[in-house]
Amino acid sequence: MATGRTHRPATRSRGIPEATVARLPLYLRALTALSERSVPTVSSEELAAAAGVNSAKLRKDFSYLGSYGTRGVGYDVEYLVYQISRELGLTQDWPIVMVGIGNLGAALANYGGFASRGFRVAALIDADPSMVGKPVAGIPVQYIDDLERIIEENGVSIGVIATPAGAAQQVCDRLVAAGVSSILNFAPTVLSVPDGVDVRKVDLSIELQILAFHEQRKAGEDGAVGEAGLPSAAAVRAAAPATAPAATAGRKGPDGDVPAVMPA
Numbered sequence: 001m002a003t004g005r006t007h008r009p010a011t012r013s014r015g016i017p018e019a020t021v022a023r024l025p026l027y028l029r030a031l032t033a034l035s036e037r038s039v040p041t042v043s044s045e046e047l048a049a050a051a052g053v054n055s056a057k058l059r060k061d062f063s064y065l066g067s068y069g070t071r072g073v074g075y076d077v078e079y080l081v082y083q084i085s086r087e088l089g090l091t092q093d094w095p096i097v098m099v100g101i102g103n104l105g106a107a108l109a110n111y112g113g114f115a116s117r118g119f120r121v122a123a124l125i126d127a128d129p130s131m132v133g134k135p136v137a138g139i140p141v142q143y144i145d146d147l148e149r150i151i152e153e154n155g156v157s158i159g160v161i162a163t164p165a166g167a168a169q170q171v172c173d174r175l176v177a178a179g180v181s182s183i184l185n186f187a188p189t190v191l192s193v194p195d196g197v198d199v200r201k202v203d204l205s206i207e208l209q210i211l212a213f214h215e216q217r218k219a220g221e222d223g224a225v226g227e228a229g230l231p232s233a234a235a236v237r238a239a240a241p242a243t244a245p246a247a248t249a250g251r252k253g254p255d256g257d258v259p260a261v262m263p264a
């Protein structure tokens with residue numbers, strides 16, 4: 001779901017490739033479900049299917065962790081949970097701050113899945129003075145002017161941005177200047193950060209656009225496809241009234257950003 005933009009090389013410390021790092025949370029989620037059902041061991045095929053990953057890739061990924069399983073028995077579920085958690089840095093507490101406590105920020109703050117995975121919401125911050133002091137998920141919202149103090153007092157290194165796009169870069173700059181070195185960005189904008197700062201971007205509308213692309217392809221397979229797999233001119237003309245006005249009129253989204261127009 002997330003598209004990453006990091007300033008890290010393709011391999012991390014101890015030579016674990018970024019692609020493997022990106023799959024570790026998938027294994028962990030599947031393993032945690034097995035652990036909750038008290039399943040003691042799991043084969044690479046079963047775990048790969050539960051994680052939605054190819055089993056050869058899984059074995060290769062686990063070899064980076066020094067985990068090879070036992071022939072005929074499989075992998076020890078509890079030990080793998082521990083190993084992957086340790087590799088991901090989840091055996092320690094990570095206080096996070098969330099900036100922008102509107103619809104999305106409040107929903108994220110109320111999501112119990114962060115705390116259960118070791119991400120404690122240390123503070124909620126917003127620029128709307130009328131929100132200050134009001135509890136969201138039991139945590140009182142604090143004013144943006146106090147951002148630097150809050151980060152220092154809580155030893156925060158991970159910030160979550162859920163502000164409108166127009167405010168995100170400024171918020172990002174303040175977070176970074178205050179010492180935050182990892183940012184999860186929900187605002188639909190590309191953030192500039194200095195070397196050493198990691199940004200992960202989550203954009204559900206991009207996921208929907210990718211699904212729309214595949215839906216369109218499937219529909220194309222049913223007939224409306226011209227030469228070289230491209231939509232026929234008739235299909236483009238038929239689609240034009242639905243997309244052209246929004247694009248040409250430059251209609252703004254709620255953040256002032258222009259809604260993405262599907263590529264041709």
Ligand SMILES: NC(=O)c1ccc[n+]([C@@H]2O[C@H](COP(=O)([O-])OP(=O)(O)OC[C@H]3O[C@@H](n4cnc5c(N)ncnc54)[C@H](O)[C@@H]3O)[C@@H](O)[C@H]2O)c1
Binds near residue numbers: 102105187202203
């Ligand atoms: N990534 C996704 O899939 C996804 C999904 C939904 C929304 N969004 C994005 O998330 C953001 C928030 O959406 P929303 O629906 O919660 O909007 P919202 O208007 O309900 O909330 C935005 C909040 O940010 C606060 N804010 C504005 N400027 C600020 C600043 N400089 N510092 C601190 N706080 C500030 C506002 O006071 C408000 O409380 C938007 O950018 C939206 O496009 C992303």
